[in-house]
Amino acid sequence: MQNLPEDLNNIIGDYLFSCKKYPIYINKEFTEMFCKKTKNCKEVTISRKTYCQHCDKNQIWRARMIMNNLLTG
Numbered sequence: 001m002q003n004l005p006e007d008l009n010n011i012i013g014d015y016l017f018s019c020k021k022y023p024i025y026i027n028k029e030f031t032e033m034f035c036k037k038t039k040n041c042k043e044v045t046i047s048r049k050t051y052c053q054h055c056d057k058n059q060i061w062r063a064r065m066i067m068n069n070l071l072t073g
């Protein structure tokens, strides 16, 4: 069997790797792809929950709103 073309690998990578929060280690090739796909990911912790600054923008915004309401209300 032939090696998968790189394009197909990228498609698979898009499916498998969504965020650095959820690491998947399959083999060296995919680990490199994982790092590339998630290079913008940065973990932040709000109210003891872990979010990603890159992927969870909406959740972070909501969490901050709730925090603000708790603090001012």
Ligand SMILES: [Zn+2]
Binding pocket: 018, 019, 020, 021, 038, 040, 041, 042, 052, 053, 054, 055, 056
């Ligand atoms: Zn992320």
